[in-house]
Amino acid sequence: MLKADQIWALGTMSGTSLDGVDAALLLTDGHSILGFGETAYRPYCEAERATISAAFGKWPGAPGVEAAAEVVESAHAELLSRIEGGDLIGFHGQTLAHDPSQGRTHQAGDGRVLAEVLGVPVVWDFRSSDMQMGGQGAPLAPFYHFACAQWIKAEAPLVFLNLGGVGNVTWVDPTRAAPDEEGALLAFDTGPANAPINDLVALRLGKEFDCDGALAGKGDVDEAMVQAFLEHGYFHRMPPKSLDRNDFANVLEMVSDHSDADATATLTAMAAASVAKGMEHCPQPPERVLVTGGGRHNPVMMAMLRVLLDCPVMPVEEVGLNGDMLEAQAFAYLAVRVLRGMSTSAPATTGVAAAIGGGRVSRPGVFALDK
Secondary structure, three states: OOOOOOEEEEEEEEOOOOOEEEEEEEEEOOOOEEEEEEEEEEEOOHHHHHHHHOOOOOOOOOOOHHHHHHHHHHHHHHHHOOOOOOOEEEOOOEEEEEEHHHOEEEEEOOHHHHHHHHOOOEEEOOOHHHHHOOOOOOOOOHHHHHHHHHHOOOOOOEEEEEEOOEEEEEEEOOOOOOOOOOOOEEEEEEEEOHHHHHHHHHHHHOOOOOHHHHHHHHOOOOHHHHHHHOOOHHHHOOOOOOOOOOOOOOHHHHOOOOOHHHHHHHHHHHHHHHHHHHHHHOOOOOOOEEEEOHHHHOHHHHHHHHHHOOOOEEEHHHHOOOOOOHHHHHHHHHHHHHHOOOOOEOHHHHOOOOOEOOOEEEOOOOOOOOO
């Protein structure tokens, strides 16, 4: 039974870099972080990755989408069944397509299936309500970043930078009382991060990613190409704003004539440059940048960021947080907020008209939407 004041919630995340599924337990009342619990990870195998990848950019009903959803559901069910103690599950699903200009988004995976299989209430479909109210539907982790800033007892504005398939930043003023208070947050996608790098090394070398930035470290950056990349119209738009994984697919064509090392170095520099460009929108200069997501393991990308940014840049582990599980924890946190009718996004995080709570709640034994 769910406790009245605090809940052990189990959050999940399967990002656009398609490495696998993260899961993390978080104890929260929907306001504060009260405790961290068990974490787990399940990688996708090559066949699963191929099935999901083949559905990228597709909408419900298109060929291959149902197969991708089955992979997502089975992988999540397998991983979550190993973890005990979760009274509630926050299931993000796998984003296949995201088109905020048309007010639509598509995350593969049905929370009702997981509720039946696991016997626990599941909160899912976090983005639709925001988009129906004119929001971008992304990013959604900023409210949790606010809670993290409170947990580390930050006293000055700081930035959380997530380097997943796409990069996104959350500027946080920790002196504010709540994440939906005006001036508390500003969040948006910065540009492509790991996705084009992963796609390039997979296409050319059959590898999943540029491990430790080894390939980029051997290459030379095409600075003219990076400047041409920054001329893209997205970088001239004011936030909040968000991206689909494939919005910058053309960058692979831009480096098609470069060697493997030079192409990888240039794509890495593009990711860092887009972050630096995005930081120009911060209401106040941040005291520090805390990096989460897979990109923080790339020493070449981290070194580029430290050159470009006018403040300390460090992995979130340096303040006691888990950068591999931060997004999974975020959806545990958001699940509790949804269950309690609290907001999960605000005008400064997604561009939604007013602070709004998203998500559907499905309970076991009732294969219907309960909320």
